[in-house]
Amino acid sequence: MHSASAPRRVAVFGATGSIGASALDVIARHPDRYRATVLAAGSQVQALLALCVAHRPLHAVIADEACYGELRDGLRAAGLDTQAHAGAAALDQLAASDACDTLVAAIVGAAGLSSTLAAADAGKRILLANKESLVLAGELLTRRASAAGAEIIPIDSEHSAIFQCLRSRDASLDQAGVRRILLTASGGPFRGRGRAELAGVTPAQAVAHPKWSMGPKISVDSATLMNKGLEVIEAHHLFNIPGERIEVLVHPQSLVHSLVEFVDGSTLAQMGLPDMRTTLAVGLGWPDRIESGVGGLDLLAQGRLDFEAPDTEAFPCLALAWQAMAAGGTAPAILNAANEIAVSAFLQGRIAFLAIPRLVANALSTLPAASADTLEGLLAADQRARQITQAAIDHA
Known part of the structure; x- marks a missing residue:
């Protein structure tokens, strides 16, 4: 499906979001290796048009069908050959088509599930940023990806870290020899507060994350620790690890992205600055390492690294996620x-x-x-x- 000489054809679904921007940044650094062939957005037509002017994809999709005319006319006015599409069916069709061999799946919410499954059935490489695909349909997605020979490479920082640590052993993600997985959590903006102190929290406070710039939904999930609960469920499906061997460790500096402990007593950690371009470069280039635009980690400048247990009494969403995974x-x-x-x-x-x-x-x-x-x-x-x-x- 992909020859070494031709650039990889990458579809970026969720192109106008922060992950889409990071993906396009990495792609643009390697014009000989990658080409953004399909760009898709929810309803932000003008932002999508600006990206089309910059990256000249073959196809542009707007999920909101009411915006189709504006997209089509905007592409024409910009003098682009990019084909306009609208609606969920177009997303599914393009995800499965020859227009791409790699899909950056960064549509937020259950809306991203159908196109991810379509790409899995078509045997694509999927750079998965859409949590819901695995939380909602982890059993289904991993089964169908495996049947079609699709490759799922997670690009959120924690699962990318686990992927990199597991792949240090051999080419497979076989779990023999793994004792446990330690998912790190920043603790969110309310780390250290008791339950009583959280009663009056406002949306503005919840969205102000200390380390990452994220959308409002993910920021609130980080504040409740639901984000980490969803990641526990994802790790269970992605790496075929039973829930009782997955633990959460609060690490406020967000420099150690996760750890894997093996049966011989060694623990591998993956570290780096909190920048999604690193994990996207891992996903795009794997097994090669490619330039991402992210600098190295200066541990002397960072100073100390702290770790503590999560407070599931103040943040019950984490416990609820374990409960759902067990069920x-x-x-x-x-x-x-x-x-x-x-x-x-x-x-x-x-x-x-x-x-x-x-x-x-x-x-x-x-x-x-x-x-x-x-x-x-x-x-x-x-x-x-x-x-x-x-x-x-x-x-x-």
Whole structure:
């Protein structure tokens, strides 16, 4: 599918977001090796058009079908040959097509799942930034990727770190010899605060993350530690590691991105400055190492590295994620959907910060976990969890 001489054809889904910007930055540094052939965005037509002018892709997709005319006319006005597309079906079609051999899957939320599955079925290399694909449908996605010979390389910093540590042994991600995985967490903006101190937290405070610049939804998930809970579920699926061998370690400096402990007593850690371009360069270049634009880590300048246990009493979302992972089936999908609705309500000022875990717990206890064999079943559980959570908010 990919010859050494021709540049890799990369589709960037979620091109107007921060991960899309980082991916395009790395791609632009290696014009001989990579070409951004497909750019996709949700509804930000003008931002997508600006990227098309800069990167001249073959295809541009806007998920919001109402924006199709504006995209088509804008491409024409800019004198570009880029073909305009709109809607979810176009995303799926292009993800599976010859237009790309590599997909940067960075669409936020369950909206990113269908195109990721399409790329998996087509045997693509998937640089996965979309948590929901693995949380909602981890069993399904990994099974289908494996059947089609697709390669999933995670590009969030923690899973990229684990991937790099595991691949230090041999070419496979076989888990023989692994004692446990240690996922690091920054602790978010409220690290060290007790439960009582979190009652009055505002959306603005929750979105002000100390280390990473992220979208509002992911920033709130980081503040509740749900983000880390979702990552535990992801690690379980990505690396085929049982949940009891995955632990979370709070590391406020965010320089050690995760660690893998082996049965011989050695622990490997992957370190680096907090910049997504490193993990994207790993995903694009693997097994080669390529220039990412990120500088090295000056440990003398950084000084000390601290580690502590997470406080699951103040941040119950982490414990809820373990619970959903243990239940299996549709439980992680229910957890994820309820959380999306709760976080959205919190950002709109409709509920308090501490109501987020309460609403998620309510959805998990109301809906029993069912089998996760089909996408339809998973999406049905997702919808029901959303309805239950929305109803609980409306009647509060």
